[in-house]
Amino acid sequence: MPTVTIDGHSVEVERGATVLDAARYAGIWIPTLCYHPALSCEASCRLCMVELERGDWRQLITACNYQVRQDIVVYVTSERAQQARRGVMELLLARSPDSEELKELAERMGVKGTRWPTVTESLRNCILCGLCVRVCEQIIGKSAIGFAGRGADRTVAAPFREPSEDCIGCGACAAVCPVGTIKVRVHQDECEVEISPFKSRAKLLVCKQCGAPILSAQVCEQAVGWALAHLPHPKKAVGQAPPYLKRLRLCPKCRRLQTAGGVASP
Amino acid sequence: MIDALVKFASIADFEGFARSLRSQDRTGIRSVRLCMGTGCQAKGAARLYELFEEAIKQSGQAGPIEVKPTGCHGLCQRSPIVVVEPAGIFYQQVEEPDVAEIFRETVLGGRAVPRLLYQDPETGKKLEAAEEIPFYKVQQRIVLSQNGRIDPTKITDYIAEGGYSALVKVLTSACAGASLPLRKQGMTPEEVIAEVEVAGLRGRGGGGFPTARKWRSCRSAEGSPKYVIGNGDEGDPGAYMDRSLMEGNPHSVIEGMLIGAYAIGSEKGYIYVRNEYPLAVKYLRTAISQAREIGLLGESILGTSFSFDIQINRGGGAFVCGESTALMASLEGRPGEPRAKYVHTVESGLWGKPTNLNNVETWANVPHIINRGGKWFAGIGTEKSRGTKVFSLVGKIANSGLIEVPMGITLRRIIYEIGAGMRDGKRFKAVQTGGPSGGCIPAEHLDARVDFEELTKLGSMMGSGGLIVMDEDTCMVNVARYFTDFLLNESCGKCTPCREGLAQMRHILQGITKGDGQAGDVEKLQALAEILSGTALCALGTTAANPVLSTIRYFRDEYDAHILDRRCPAKECRGLFIYQIDSEACKGCGICLKNCPVDAITGERKAPHVIDQQKCTRCGTCWEKCPFTAVLKV
Numbered sequence: 001m002p003t004v005t006i007d008g009h010s011v012e013v014e015r016g017a018t019v020l021d022a023a024r025y026a027g028i029w030i031p032t033l034c035y036h037p038a039l040s041c042e043a044s045c046r047l048c049m050v051e052l053e054r055g056d057w058r059q060l061i062t063a064c065n066y067q068v069r070q071d072i073v074v075y076v077t078s079e080r081a082q083q084a085r086r087g088v089m090e091l092l093l094a095r096s097p098d099s100e101e102l103k104e105l106a107e108r109m110g111v112k113g114t115r116w117p118t119v120t121e122s123l124r125n126c127i128l129c130g131l132c133v134r135v136c137e138q139i140i141g142k143s144a145i146g147f148a149g150r151g152a153d154r155t156v157a158a159p160f161r162e163p164s165e166d167c168i169g170c171g172a173c174a175a176v177c178p179v180g181t182i183k184v185r186v187h188q189d190e191c192e193v194e195i196s197p198f199k200s201r202a203k204l205l206v207c208k209q210c211g212a213p214i215l216s217a218q219v220c221e222q223a224v225g226w227a228l229a230h231l232p233h234p235k236k237a238v239g240q241a242p243p244y245l246k247r248l249r250l251c252p253k254c255r256r257l258q259t260a261g262g263v264a265s266p
Numbered sequence: 267m268i269d270a271l272v273k274f275a276s277i278a279d280f281e282g283f284a285r286s287l288r289s290q291d292r293t294g295i296r297s298v299r300l301c302m303g304t305g306c307q308a309k310g311a312a313r314l315y316e317l318f319e320e321a322i323k324q325s326g327q328a329g330p331i332e333v334k335p336t337g338c339h340g341l342c343q344r345s346p347i348v349v350v351e352p353a354g355i356f357y358q359q360v361e362e363p364d365v366a367e368i369f370r371e372t373v374l375g376g377r378a379v380p381r382l383l384y385q386d387p388e389t390g391k392k393l394e395a396a397e398e399i400p401f402y403k404v405q406q407r408i409v410l411s412q413n414g415r416i417d418p419t420k421i422t423d424y425i426a427e428g429g430y431s432a433l434v435k436v437l438t439s440a441c442a443g444a445s446l447p448l449r450k451q452g453m454t455p456e457e458v459i460a461e462v463e464v465a466g467l468r469g470r471g472g473g474g475f476p477t478a479r480k481w482r483s484c485r486s487a488e489g490s491p492k493y494v495i496g497n498g499d500e501g502d503p504g505a506y507m508d509r510s511l512m513e514g515n516p517h518s519v520i521e522g523m524l525i526g527a528y529a530i531g532s533e534k535g536y537i538y539v540r541n542e543y544p545l546a547v548k549y550l551r552t553a554i555s556q557a558r559e560i561g562l563l564g565e566s567i568l569g570t571s572f573s574f575d576i577q578i579n580r581g582g583g584a585f586v587c588g589e590s591t592a593l594m595a596s597l598e599g600r601p602g603e604p605r606a607k608y609v610h611t612v613e614s615g616l617w618g619k620p621t622n623l624n625n626v627e628t629w630a631n632v633p634h635i636i637n638r639g640g641k642w643f644a645g646i647g648t649e650k651s652r653g654t655k656v657f658s659l660v661g662k663i664a665n666s667g668l669i670e671v672p673m674g675i676t677l678r679r680i681i682y683e684i685g686a687g688m689r690d691g692k693r694f695k696a697v698q699t700g701g702p703s704g705g706c707i708p709a710e711h712l713d714a715r716v717d718f719e720e721l722t723k724l725g726s727m728m729g730s731g732g733l734i735v736m737d738e739d740t741c742m743v744n745v746a747r748y749f750t751d752f753l754l755n756e757s758c759g760k761c762t763p764c765r766e767g768l769a770q771m772r773h774i775l776q777g778i779t780k781g782d783g784q785a786g787d788v789e790k791l792q793a794l795a796e797i798l799s800g801t802a803l804c805a806l807g808t809t810a811a812n813p814v815l816s817t818i819r820y821f822r823d824e825y826d827a828h829i830l831d832r833r834c835p836a837k838e839c840r841g842l843f844i845y846q847i848d849s850e851a852c853k854g855c856g857i858c859l860k861n862c863p864v865d866a867i868t869g870e871r872k873a874p875h876v877i878d879q880q881k882c883t884r885c886g887t888c889w890e891k892c893p894f895t896a897v898l899k900v
Contacts, residue, residue, distance in 0.1 A: 043606050044760045046801045060800045065606050080800075087797035091766035115790075119773040120766060128759065147601065147759075150584070152769045154759030 005073045006050075019063040019074055020048060028076055030063050031085060031109055033092075033178050034129035039138055041065040045092070045129050049084040051075040060084050082110070090114040096125035099179045120152045123197060126181040128154055132173035142166045145173065145198060156181075158198045169193040169202025169216035186213055207251035209258075214251050271421070273561040276569040277434055280560075284434075287426040296331045296373050297351040301414065303338030303510060304545060306346040310362065311335075314346055317365040321373075331373060334423075337514015339414040341401050342667040344384065349396065349414070356396040357382040387664070387686055401665050404683045406646065408654050409630045410670045413514035418549045421556040424517040430562060432633035433524050437570050453636075455485065458529040462632065464640030466652035471497055471588070471625030472700065472729045473805075474651070474718040480622060484612040485530045487620035492532040495616070495623040496523055496576075498539035498546065499593060501585035502701030503752060505732035507656040508626050510668050512539060512546035515630070516553035520563070520576060522629030525636060527574045530622050534575060537626070538593050541580040550578055585702075585756035588730075589804050590615075590623045592758065603758045604804035625730065627656055647673030651717035655728070661697075661735035662689050671716070678712040681735060692737035695836075696820070700729025702749045702756075703809035705816025706742060725816040727809070741838035742821040743828050747775035749813035757806060764807030767798045771814060779839045783829035788818055837899035840884050844900055847888075849874035851896035858888035858897060 001012040004022035011026040018041070023030050034045035043062040051058040052066070053073040060081065063074075075081055089106050094116035096102055102125070106112075122128075130147070133156060137143045144167035148157040158164035173195065174182040185194040192201045193216050204213040205220055214220075250258060274280040298318050302311050318333040325331065339347045344358035350372045357368060357379065364382060371377045383392040384399050396402045407413075416423035424430070438452030453461070463478035484492060496519055500508040512519060523535050539546050554576050557563040565573045579597050581587045587602040594616045596602035615621025631653060635643045644652045651673040657680070660666045664686040671680060677697055681687065688694050696706040699716075705726030707714065714720050718728045736745065754768040771794050774787050795811030802808045818825060827833045834842035847858070847867075852874040859867040859875055866882040869875030877888070889897040 042760070043803065044762070046762045046803065049801050061608070062606065066608050084797070084801050087793075088762050088801055091762055091770065091797070094770070095766055116766075116770050117773070120769045127762070128765070130760075149759070151754050151757040151759045152765055154765065 002068050003071045004068055005071075007074075007076050007078075013068055015069060016067050019050060019052075019061070019066045019068065019072075022068060022074075023050075023063060023076060030076055031089075031105055032064055033105070033127065034131060035064040036131055036135070036176055039131065039134040039176075042130055042134070045127065046088045047085055047092075049081060049088065051078050051081045085109060086111050090116060092127050094118055095120050096122045096127055096179060099125035099127075101179045102127070123155055124181045125179045126156060127179055128156065129178060130156075131176040131178065132156060132182055135172045135176045140168070140170055140172050142168060144168075144200060158200055162199075164198060164200040167195055167198065167200035167202060168218035168222060169195060169200070169204075170219045171195065171216075188213065205249065207254050208249045209254035210251060212251045212253070214249070271556070271560045273559065274568055275561065277438060280430070280562075280568050281434060284425050284431065287422060288428070290426065294330055295352075298331075298333040298368075298373060299336050299349040299351060299414065300333060301337070301339040301345065301347040302335040303342070303345075303513060304506070305338065305342040307545075309345045311346040313362060314348065314360060314365055317362060318369065321365060321369040325369070325374070334417050335419075336416060337413045337418050338510040338668050339396075340405075340410070340668040341384075341399070341665060343665045353378075354395045354397075356384060356394065356399065358384050400683050400686065401667065401669075404671070404675075404679060405669050406654050406672045407670045408634050408646075409511065409518070409627060409656055410514070410668070411634075412518065413510065413668075416515065418514055418516055419552050421517060421553065421560065424515070428637070429517050429633075430521055432636035433521050433562070434568070435636055436525050436528055437568060437572060455529045455531065458525060458636070459485065461640045462529075462635055465631075465635045465643035466640075466647075466650075467628065467631055467635060467643065468651065468718065469625060470627035470631070470655065470730065472703070472727065474728055477624060477628055480612060480624070481526060481530050483610065484532075484620050484622040487613045489613075489618075489620050491534055491619060492530055493616045493619060493621040494523055494527045494530060494532045494535040495590075495593070495597070495621060496535065496537040496626045496629050497588060497590070497593060497623055498537055498543070498550075498626045499581045499588040500540065500543075500730060501583070501588050501756070502730060502732045503749075504658060504660040504734050505701060505730060506658045507668065507731045509543050509546055510658075511626055511630055511656070512543065513549055516546075516550045517557065518630040518633060519550075519626045520553055520557055522632035523576060524562070524567070524574055525632050526622065526624065526629065528572055532622070533573050534577075536577050536579050536597055536616075538579050538581055538587070538597060540583055542583050547578065547580060554578065584758070585752075586758045586804070586806050589806055591804070593623065594621065601758075603760045604806070606803065627731075648715060648717045650719055651728075655716070655731060657731040657733045659685050659733045659735070661733075662692060662737040662740070663687075663735040664689050673717045674715045676713050676715055677707065680716070680733065681712070685735065688735070688737050692739065694735070695738050695740055696736045696742065696745075698726075698734040698736065698745065698749075698813070699732070700727035700812070701732045702753050703727060703805065703812055704729045704732075705812045706736070706745060706820065707816070708820040725819050726812065739836055739838065741779070741834050741836035742817040742824045743775065743834075744779050744836075744838050746814045746817045747772070747779050750775055750810070753806065753810045757810075761801075761803035761807060763798050763802045764804075764810065767794050767802070767807075768810055770794055771811070775814070778825065778828045779834075779842075781828070781832045781839070781841050783825075783832075785829060787829055788822070788825050791818065840886070843884075844879055845877055845882060845884065845886070845889055846898050846900050847875050847877055848896045848898050851894050853894055853896070855893065857891050857893065861887050861891045863887060 003010050009026050011022050013022045030048045032048045041064050043065040048063040049060050050063045052061045089111045093114040144164040145158050171184040174184045183196045191204045194201045202216040205217045322331050346360050348357040348360045355378050371379050393399050412427050436453045459478050459481050467477040468474040498508050563575050584602050586592045587596050589604045592602040592604040611621050647653050654670050654672050656670045696708050698706045721728050750772045757764045759765045795815050798811050799808050827835050837843040854872040866878045867875050
């Protein structure tokens with residue numbers, strides 16, 4: 001197993017692990033924005049820059065996707081590495097000056113503010129990290145959103161900037177968004193969930209007991225489909241819906257009540 | 267003419283055919299070689315072709331007289347270009363009415379038409395042959411040696427000029443059943459790579475990576491299949507080297523790729539070419555299908571165990587797709603965005619397989635190296651930059667065009683001998699090399715030798731070969747703004763520094779050129795440049811600041827004049843200079859007065875006019891319209 005020496009601390013990692021993996025294993029913090037362990041690595045935010053020793057010179061690399069193949073020496077807190085990360089952070093702050101999440105991260109990095117004015121337009125502080133695009137494609141399998149435009153005009157959007165028909169309203173994009181650009185809105189009256197700012201909507205299932213919205217109907221359908229295909233169930237039940245399906249139409253609160261009732265009077 | 271081509275089942279069959287083509291008796295054949303490159307076509311070459319064909323038909327001598335449409339001849343400034351063989355008389359700026367005279371006098375009569383000849387601006391002498399013209403005399407044409415000689419749509423033309431002989435030389439040992447001691451003239455893949463190594467060939471797309479080392483890495487990389495790619499996604503402003511090569515001699519690229527594929531162990535190749543080059547796409551397609559038809563592409567090439575085929579992929583015109591990983595993403599059908607190259611593409615490229623990508627010019631060098639030997643190639647150029655390089659020489663130069671020069675030639679010779687100096691007698695200011703990733707080199711470095719290291723030392727780079735010449739009227743701050751603008755528009759926007767950093771740079775540069783520059787702007791630009799070069803994801807971003815840095819390095823005074831004095835020394839940035847009427851030169855014709863959109867000009871007829879600087883919006887209409895150049899920029 002190759003050894004990674006980070007700021008003097010040595011850790012052994014599997015071949016193919018990244019510098020970021022090694023740093024986390026060693027308890028060394030490297031800021032990240034576009035990284036998520038469940039998703040592919042794009043290294044697009046450039047916030048995780050560290051220095052790699054290359055004999056008589058050092059190269060700036062991104063920790064999140066640099067794979068360790070042999071023993072290497074890396075510097076996270078060197079002057080140049082910090083300057084590089086702070087430089088990138090300042091540019092992000094200029095783009096999205098109102099993001100509280102970004103300000104918090106900047107402070108942790110020792111960035112007090114930005115010397116640059118806001119010259120690019122960001123949709124609700126979006127920093128274009130692409131986590132939402134990747135989660136929708138790689139985990140949900142829908143690709144309901146993607147990148148549109150090029151250069152400074154790049155945005156995350158549903159096709160043709162219209163509400164997407166492929167969106168199942170799962171809200172995974174909102175969950176991974178590091179700066180709170182994407183929001184899930186529940187429209188009680190229409191019994192729909194909206195993924196904002198894409199304006200994509202999906203029907204909600206309601207609790208049979210109390211009528212409260214539970215989750216998107218398509219998410220439920222997909223989850224059940226997956227469960228039927230992958231979870232083991234008794235042989236005799238093949239072809240019939242497993243019993244838990246019947247209980248699924250209750251909201252968490254009503255389900256708890258039902259379960260508690262079952263325990264009380266078996 | 268050989269029109270009905272057959273598929274050659276063996277090397278011997280092909281060699282026999284090639285020999286018969288090459289030894290064809292051409293005495294008595296008069297040939298009109300007409301440039302049908304994009305530049306000449308824009309000036310009506312297609313119509314000239316029709317007129318020549320008509321003239322031949324009417325003369326009833328269709329056999330001994332032929333008109334041959336060829337690729338770019340190079341001297342695009344003087345297009346359309348016509349060369350009449352066998353005497354090789356070079357005509358320039360030929361127009362429709364000239365066709366009859368050329369046909370009568372030169373084709374039939376064997377005499378030159380003096381008024382259509384190139385006139386040396388220095389000596390005033392009319393020059394008959396292309397080789398006498400300094401533009402061609404100083405050049406050394408290897409890659410372009412067949413450009414302008416062959417019809418790019420005819421494989422037989424290429425073969426007759428020696429085409430595919432390098433492939434045959436390489437393949438012989440792979441010939442099925444050939445007993446090695448008897449036929450040792452072939453080359454093993456290792457021998458091919460070694461020959462390219464001896465030649466010292468380096469990538470012509472801009473990076474200058476040693477070609478042989480790349481091939482060897484790809485050959486020894488684990489995984490199959492292996493791919494080879496020809497990069498024809500030329501996108502630098504003012505550059506058309508690859509275009510002219512693909513349009514003028516597509517088979518040379520194909521032959522180079524065949525040899526490379528043989529050396530690397532690949533059976534599948536792609537040529538990625540911009541769709542904005544319709545002629546290149548068309549001619550490449552024709553060339554590939556012709557090569558396939560006679561068994562030079564496809565299964566068991568010329569009956570050997572070597573199989574290889576090429577597919578064309580058209581790019582949608584994104585500059586960033588010239589970057590190897592973005593190009594491969596685009597080939598795979600994904601958005602053309604680069605990825606990190608910590609694992610090289612020779613190990614994991616197209617679809618995660620070992621992939622060898624070279625620029626089309628690099629590929630086109632290969633047959634020449636195989637034919638004439640690596641030693642011969644290494645004898646040209648400088649110690650670290652061997653061979654020749656194709657450039658497109660454009661801008662404020664007298665003779666703009668497509669040129670090929672040995673590495674190590676000075677910029678001065680390119681500009682003053684090949685390019686015949688500056689246009690309209692203006693003073694030279696700078697030459698931009700390496701496209702948007704390159705830099706501007708000033709007059710004091712005109713004696714710099716053109717090679718990979720020297721240009722990098724000067725803060726520029728070799729790049730793919732655009733040379734944009736600028737004169738005293740060019741504002742260097744505006745040049746930096748232009749390239750930054752271009753790069754921001756062409757940046758994919760994936761990584762933060764390139765997207766945001768370039769936007770910041772453009773914002774500052776726009777301010778400076780509008781007269782809103784602030785003290786400290788130059789230092790801000792330098793700080794942004796450092797962030798970009800250190801942290802951007804791909805080469806587009808890491809080199810994006812070069813135009814800005816090089817202009818700051820050599821033309822800092824111009825930045826200062828803009829920022830501190832609110833003055834544009836080149837008088838290009840609107841608002842940073844004023845228009846005045848020279849009262850001595852003004853004839854009082856009233857044209858400026860009539861055309862001024864804001865009525866800022868007053869004056870009696872036949873008396874000098876005056877511009878009211880308060881009213882003037884600096885639109886420049888008076889300056890453009892004045893027939894006596896009495897309106898001055900001050």
